[in-house]
Every structure is written in C-alpha cells, then in structure tokens.
Amino acid sequence: MRIILGDKMIAALRVRGRTGVKRDIQETMSMLNLTRINHMVLIHTNPSYDGMLKKAKDYITWGDVDAETLSAIIAKRGRLPGDAKVTDEYVKDNTDYSSIEDLAKAIVEGEAKVEDAGIKPVFRLHPPRKGYESTKKSFKEGGSLGKRENINELVTKMI
CATH class of the missing domain: 1.10.15.30 (Ribosomal protein L30/L7, central domain)
Structure with missing residues (x-):
C-alpha cells in the first residue's frame, strides 16, 4: 500500500536565535521542531504547515529540497x-x-x-560557509529569511 504524504518536501531552517521572540511564534517553531539556530527539519506541504511557516517567517527560511x-x-x-x-x-x-x-x-x-x-527528525547543521546574506531581511530583499528558491545551495553550504 502506497501512502502519499504531500505534494512537495520542504526543508525548513532556523536562521535566527531565541532572543526577543514572541511566545506564539516560539511555540510555532517548537511545533516545527526548530528549537535552535541552524537546525533543519523536513516537512510535507499542507495548509496547516504553510500557515506555521508564514507565522515564523521572520526567524526561519524554507524551500523545496531535491x-x-x-x-x-x-x-x-x-x-x-x-x-x-x-x-x-x-x-x-x-x-x-x-x-x-x-x-x-x-x-x-x-x-x-x-x-x-x-x-531523528531534526538535522543539526553547521553555520553556512561565507555566512548568511542577512538575518534581518527577507529573501526577496536580499536577506536569508522566508521562502527561497535556492534552499539546496544554502543547505549544501551548511553540511
């Protein structure tokens, strides 16, 4: 019996630390198992996970993994x-x-x-070689936060 879990596999990475995080966002990241910086989890897409990712977008980055x-x-x-x-x-x-x-x-x-x-569901990665672009700006603005197209490049730098 073959079970299809979701359309795509997403890699979600925590980019920013714990200081100054609102409680509801911290709880959302706990539910995603992103409790520490440079931790990565794999998520099958569905509407509830999409909402959790959008809620924590100022502290994490994610994208489709190959x-x-x-x-x-x-x-x-x-x-x-x-x-x-x-x-x-x-x-x-x-x-x-x-x-x-x-x-x-x-x-x-x-x-x-x-x-x-x-x-184990959490992968503990190194900080990226040559660093993050910026941990305070979204990916569209030239930073490291939010949804990104090239998550595979970032994760390769962190292995």
Missing part, C-alpha cells in the same frame, strides 16, 4: 537514537530501501518519512 541534497544531508548529518550515524547498511537492514539515495528519493516523492526509517 533528492540529491537530501541524500547528502542524511549521509552526513543524519543521526539515529544514541547519536549514531546513518549508513547504507542501516538503511538496507531496517527499511525497504537499498541505500540512502533510494530512501532520500522516496522521502522527496512522499512515499516515506524520515521518522519511519528511525532517523
């Missing part, structure tokens, strides 16, 4: 309970997929979830 970038994230920064790294052997033994690339492709297409594979 399978190649997602497989690099899972291989390099994906963690299992006990802080063990995710390997091809683990994916082969514990899921229906033969490699991390196959799992990433299934996640992007909406056939699987990260949590179903036993991987």
Whole structure:
C-alpha cells in the first residue's frame, strides 16, 4: 500500500536565535521542531504547515529540497537514537530501501518519512560557509529569511 504524504518536501531552517521572540511564534517553531539556530527539519506541504511557516517567517527560511541534497544531508548529518550515524547498511537492514539515495528519493516523492526509517527528525547543521546574506531581511530583499528558491545551495553550504 502506497501512502502519499504531500505534494512537495520542504526543508525548513532556523536562521535566527531565541532572543526577543514572541511566545506564539516560539511555540510555532517548537511545533516545527526548530528549537535552535541552524537546525533543519523536513516537512510535507499542507495548509496547516504553510500557515506555521508564514507565522515564523521572520526567524526561519524554507524551500523545496531535491533528492540529491537530501541524500547528502542524511549521509552526513543524519543521526539515529544514541547519536549514531546513518549508513547504507542501516538503511538496507531496517527499511525497504537499498541505500540512502533510494530512501532520500522516496522521502522527496512522499512515499516515506524520515521518522519511519528511525532517523531523528531534526538535522543539526553547521553555520553556512561565507555566512548568511542577512538575518534581518527577507529573501526577496536580499536577506536569508522566508521562502527561497535556492534552499539546496544554502543547505549544501551548511553540511
């Protein structure tokens, strides 16, 4: 039985810290599992998540992620309970997929979830090489906040 979870897979990244955040926005980011700066989560699109992303737009950035970038994230920064790294052997033994690339492709297409594979839902990333453009302006104004087209480039800089 094949379950389609959502149209697109979105990577959401927390760009700004905790200081001065209103309580309702802080609670929204907690529901998204974005509790610290440079943390990333994967979200299947639906209207409730879209509203949560728009509410927290002044503190996070998000965009559509592709399978190649997602497989690099899972291989390099994906963690299992006990802080063990995710390997091809683990994916082969514990899921229906033969490699991390196959799992990433299934996640992007909406056939699987990260949590179903036993991987922690939050990816802890490094700050981006060469830094953020600006953490106070939206992406349209030349900054780092809000919806962006090139989330894959930013995440690649942070792996």
